[in-house]
Amino acid sequence: MSHAGSTLTLPVPRGFDLKKAVCSYGYFLLAPNHWDVKRRVLYRPVRTSRGGLVRCVVRQNKTGSALKLLCNRAVPRGEQAFVKAQVSRMLRLDEDQRAWFSACPEAKKRGFGPMFRSPTLFEDIVKTITSCNVTWRNTTTMNRMMVERVGHGGFPTPRQLADFGADNLKAQCKVGYRAERIVRLARDVLDGALDLAWFEAPQRESDALFDALKAIHGLGPYAAGNLCHLLGVYDRLAIDTETYRHFCHHYGVKRPKTAAGLTKLDRKIERHYAALSPFQFKAYWFELWCDYESRYGRAWTWDRETTGQNFTAAVLSGEV
DNA sequence: GGTAGACCTGGACGC
DNA sequence: GCGTCCAGGTCTACC
Numbered sequence: 001m002s003h004a005g006s007t008l009t010l011p012v013p014r015g016f017d018l019k020k021a022v023c024s025y026g027y028f029l030l031a032p033n034h035w036d037v038k039r040r041v042l043y044r045p046v047r048t049s050r051g052g053l054v055r056c057v058v059r060q061n062k063t064g065s066a067l068k069l070l071c072n073r074a075v076p077r078g079e080q081a082f083v084k085a086q087v088s089r090m091l092r093l094d095e096d097q098r099a100w101f102s103a104c105p106e107a108k109k110r111g112f113g114p115m116f117r118s119p120t121l122f123e124d125i126v127k128t129i130t131s132c133n134v135t136w137r138n139t140t141t142m143n144r145m146m147v148e149r150v151g152h153g154g155f156p157t158p159r160q161l162a163d164f165g166a167d168n169l170k171a172q173c174k175v176g177y178r179a180e181r182i183v184r185l186a187r188d189v190l191d192g193a194l195d196l197a198w199f200e201a202p203q204r205e206s207d208a209l210f211d212a213l214k215a216i217h218g219l220g221p222y223a224a225g226n227l228c229h230l231l232g233v234y235d236r237l238a239i240d241t242e243t244y245r246h247f248c249h250h251y252g253v254k255r256p257k258t259a260a261g262l263t264k265l266d267r268k269i270e271r272h273y274a275a276l277s278p279f280q281f282k283a284y285w286f287e288l289w290c291d292y293e294s295r296y297g298r299a300w301t302w303d304r305e306t307t308g309q310n311f312t313a314a315v316l317s318g319e320v
Numbered sequence: 321g322g323t324a325g326a327c328c329t330g331g332a333c334g335c
Numbered sequence: 336g337c338g339t340c341c342a343g344g345t346c347t348a349c350c
Contacts, residue, residue: 134330135342175329177346217346220346241343
């Protein structure tokens with residue numbers, strides 16, 4: 001880290017804990033995020049408004065009142081707010097946790113509040129596409145290759161992905177049929193056919209948000225539900241095979257083998273978590289995260305090259 | 321509205 | 336080493 005770099009300061013809410021905020025959702029294990037288990041800092045390259053890269057080390061100060069962003073180069077004054085806003089989005093510094101903690105006191109006790117996400121919705125959508133129909137290990141590979149080969153160290157911008165093209169993406173980043181979907185998304189964002197700012201507006205109603213997400217080519221019910229929580233709307237689940245594994249194991253439910261049986265199980269899962277409305281997803285994820293931590297230790301001790309490769313139903317399925 | 325098959329990769333398994 | 340099968344979510348065609 002060069003001494004010529006900038007150090008930016010970002011105030012955090014009372015009780016905020018960097019290690020818990022970062023290590024609260026699986027995307028912290030995906031490139032270009034790198035959680036340093038020993039130093040308990042987050043390495044993360046972010047973009048300037050012009051697309052340049054700023055490599056940041058994010059750490060919490062001794063009193064806990066603020067984050068220090070140690071940047072590898074001088075960040076012009078006009079760009080500092082842009083850089084800080086991305087870190088703020090990742091750690092959901094603007095999200096009020098009081099209603100969630102009131103609904104789920106266990107989460108408050110354990111410090112499970114903000115759930116980690118990406119600096120941009122675009123990155124969250126691409127990461128979600130790479131998590132579909134694939135093992136978690138493969139998801140980590142796709143993201144690593146896109147960062148190395150398309151984004152040159154940072155997460156690729158829509159322009160970089162659009163210019164790279166679907167054929168190259170498929171051949172060089174092992175994303176398979178997802179290449180066409182990712183490049184189409186990038187081009188739609190670039191030419192204005194898809195306005196991502198619309199999705200970020202705080203007043204969006206859950207059904208409208210879900211429907212609009214599902215209208216994006218490549219996003220089905222699971223991906224749209226997952227993106228709802230990444231947008232701060234927690235009242236719907238994103239049911240996948242991991243949800244089935246967890247629910248059946250945790251509550252001693254026999255896992256159905258037929259499509260009709262799984263549909264009934266979907267309704268059962270939805271009824272179960274409805275008790276914590278409007279925080280269904282967060283309640284499910286808190287339960288799942290506690291289960292992972294009971295197996296592998298607290299999440300901030302997980303190394304992305306070892307423990308961090310262990311997740312998804314396929315790996316854990318031996319238990320049901 | 322429901323269902324089947326294709327999409328693509330990596331890993332497990334049998335030979 | 337090679338071939339086959341399987342897991343994983345979405346799309347499309349078809350009934």
